[in-house]
Amino acid sequence: MITIKVKYLSPAGRVEQRGSFHIRGRKPETIALEWIKKIKKEVYFEELLEVIVDGKEDITEKVLEMQKAPLD
Numbered sequence: 420m421i422t423i424k425v426k427y428l429s430p431a432g433r434v435e436q437r438g439s440f441h442i443r444g445r446k447p448e449t450i451a452l453e454w455i456k457k458i459k460k461e462v463y464f465e466e467l468l469e470v471i472v473d474g475k476e477d478i479t480e481k482v483l484e485m486q487k488a489p490l491d
Contacts, residue, residue, distance in 0.1 A: 420439055420440065420441055420442070421439070421440055421442055421447055421450070421472055421473055422437060422438070422439050422440075422472070422473055422474065423437070423438055423439075423440060423447065423450065423451050423454065423470065423471070423472055424436070424437045424469070424470070424471040424474070425437075425451065425454070425455060425458070425467070425469070425470055426467075426468040426469040426470075427455075427458075427464050427465070427466060427467050427468055428464075428465040428466040428468060429462060429463055429464060429465055430463055430465070433468065434462075436458065438454060440454070447472045447476070447478055448470075448478045448481040448482050448485055449485070451470050451472075451478060451482050452482050452485050452486065455467065455470075455482065455486075467479065467482065467483065467486075470482045
């Protein structure tokens with residue numbers, strides 16, 4: 420189980436959300452990207468600011484790179 424904290428910019432200002440997820444053989448950045456996509460369906464999401472795993476590991480750059488990557 421991991422905890423992911425996402426900070427993003429919305430019209431309301433800076434927003435922070437946290438969630439706990441089962442890894443099940445997946446990478447934290449994959450889990451974070453899937454969750455961010457769900458968040459974007461629910462709220463207006465201007466810019467991703469930060470993604471932190473378990474309060475210490477910053478995976479923001481990994482998630483941003485995954486967002487840019489073409490789908491296989």
